[in-house]
Amino acid sequence: MRVLAFIPLVAVLMTAGCVKKIQGVKGSVNKQEFGKTARGEAVDLYILTNKNGVEAAITNYGGIVVRLKTADARGRLADITLGFDTLQGYLGSHPYFGAIIGRYGNRIGKAKFTLDGHEYKLAANNGENSLHGGIYGFDKKVWAAVAESDEQGQRLTLTTQSADGEEGYPGKLDVTVVYTLTDDDELRIDYRATTDKPTVINLTNHTYFNLAGQGSGDVLDTEMTIAADRFTPVDAGLIPTGELRSVEGTPFDFRKPSTIGARIEDGSEQIQLGLGYDHNYVINRTAPGLALAARAVYPKNGRALEVWTTEPGVQFYTGNFLDGKVLGKNLNAYQRRSGFCLETQHFPDSPNRPDFPSTTLRPGAEYRSTTVWKFRSEAIRK
Ligand code: GLA
Numbered sequence: 551m552r553v554l555a556f557i558p559l560v561a562v563l564m565t566a567g568c569v570k571k572i573q574g575v576k577g578s579v580n581k582q583e584f585g586k587t588a589r590g591e592a593v594d595l596y597i598l599t600n601k602n603g604v605e606a607a608i609t610n611y612g613g614i615v616v617r618l619k620t621a622d623a624r625g626r627l628a629d630i631t632l633g634f635d636t637l638q639g640y641l642g643s644h645p646y647f648g649a650i651i652g653r654y655g656n657r658i659g660k661a662k663f664t665l666d667g668h669e670y671k672l673a674a675n676n677g678e679n680s681l682h683g684g685i686y687g688f689d690k691k692v693w694a695a696v697a698e699s700d701e702q703g704q705r706l707t708l709t710t711q712s713a714d715g716e717e718g719y720p721g722k723l724d725v726t727v728v729y730t731l732t733d734d735d736e737l738r739i740d741y742r743a744t745t746d747k748p749t750v751i752n753l754t755n756h757t758y759f760n761l762a763g764q765g766s767g768d769v770l771d772t773e774m775t776i777a778a779d780r781f782t783p784v785d786a787g788l789i790p791t792g793e794l795r796s797v798e799g800t801p802f803d804f805r806k807p808s809t810i811g812a813r814i815e816d817g818s819e820q821i822q823l824g825l826g827y828d829h830n831y832v833i834n835r836t837a838p839g840l841a842l843a844a845r846a847v848y849p850k851n852g853r854a855l856e857v858w859t860t861e862p863g864v865q866f867y868t869g870n871f872l873d874g875k876v877l878g879k880n881l882n883a884y885q886r887r888s889g890f891c892l893e894t895q896h897f898p899d900s901p902n903r904p905d906f907p908s909t910t911l912r913p914g915a916e917y918r919s920t921t922v923w924k925f926r927s928e929a930i931r932k
Pocket residue numbers: 645646656681788828865867871891893
C-alpha cells in the first residue's frame with residue numbers, strides 16, 4: 551500500500567479494509583488493494599481526491615472509473631457513475647461500466663477491415679460486427695499503474711502493451727492513458743499510443759453517468775446539450791451508413807438543451823434502430839484542440855457535466871441495453887436508461903470508411919487524444 555499526497559495535512563488511519571488515508575488541502579492519491587483477477591493478477595484501486603473533495607476512484611483493471619463523486623449546487627457530493635463496489639462485479643459480464651475501450655471503441659462492420667491491401671479479421675462479438683476492441687479488450691487488461699500528486703493535480707498513469715495480432719489487430723501497440731484530477735474539478739484523460747506496424751486505433755472511456763447519483767432512477771429528466779449539427783445515422787447493426795445527416799428537425803437535435811427523455815420514444819427510424827440514442831455525433835469544431843462536445847445538467851440538483859475533447863465525434867448512448875439484470879453498487883439493479891454515456895471517439899467503422907476522419911496509426915507517429923470531464927453546477931430548477 552502506498553500513499554501519495556501533496557502537502558499532506560491530516561493523516562487518518564482507517565481500520566476498515568486497511569485503508570490509510572492522508573488528506574491534504576491540495577488533495578491526495580490513495581492506493582488500496584482491490585482484489586485479484588481469475589488469473590491471479592493483483593489489482594489496485596487508486597482514489598484521487600482534490601481540494602474540494604471531488605473524488606475519482608480508478609482501478610488498473612481495465613482502467614475503470616469505479617467511482618466519481620462530484621458536487622451538486624448545494625455542494626453535496628454524490629457518486630455519479632454506474633458500476634460495482636467490488637472487483638468481482640467488474641470481472642463478470644457487464645456493459646463496459648467505466649472502462650477504457652480499445653483497441654477500437656465502437657463498432658467495426660462485419661468484424662474486418664483492409665489496411666494497405668491486407669485484410670484483417672476481428673472477433674465478431676456483436677452480431678456480425680466487432681464491438682469495443684473484441685473479446686479481450688483493453689477493458690479487461692490489468693494495466694501497469696503509477697500514481698503521483700503534484701501542482702497539476704492527482705494523476706494516475708496507466709500503461710499496457712497489446713501484442714501484434716491481439717484480437718486480430720496488426721502491430722505491437724504501446725498504450726498510455728493518464729487520468730488527472732485537477733483542483734478545477736476536472737478529470738482529464740490523455741491517451742497516447744505508438745505501433746510497430748500500420749494499424750487502426752480509437753480509444754475511449756465508457757463511463758455511464760447519472761447526475762442525480764447512480765442508482766437513483768433513469769436519466770430521462772437530465773438536460774442534454776450536444777454541440778453537433780450532424781450525426782452519423784446507422785443501419786440495423788448500428789453501423790454508420792456513411793451519411794453525415796443534419797440534426798435539424800430530428801430528435802437528435804440537442805444544440806439547445808433538451809431533456810434526454812423528451813423525444814426518446816418518438817418512433818422515428820433512427821431512434822428505433824438505436825432503441826433510443828446510441829449514435830455518434832459529429833462535433834462542431836472550428837479549430838483543432840479541445841472543443842465542447844456535450845453538456846449535461848440535472849435541473850433538480852444543479853449538478854452539471856461538460857465533456858470537452860480533441861476527438862471528432864462523441865457517441866451518445868442512453869443505456870438502452872441496461873435491463874435491471876446487472877446488480878451494481880449497493881445492489882442497485884441498473885434499469886434501462888439509468889445512465890448515459892458520452893464516448894468521445896473517431897466515428898464508428900472508420901477503418902472501412904475512407905471518407906471518415908482516419909483512425910490509421912503508422913510506425914513513427916504517435917496517437918494522441920484528450921478528453922476532459924468538467925464537473926460543474928448551476929442554479930437548481932424544480
Ligand atoms: C456502446 C454501444 C452500445 C452498447 C454499449 C454497451 O455504447 O454503442 O450499442 O453496445 O456500448 O452495452
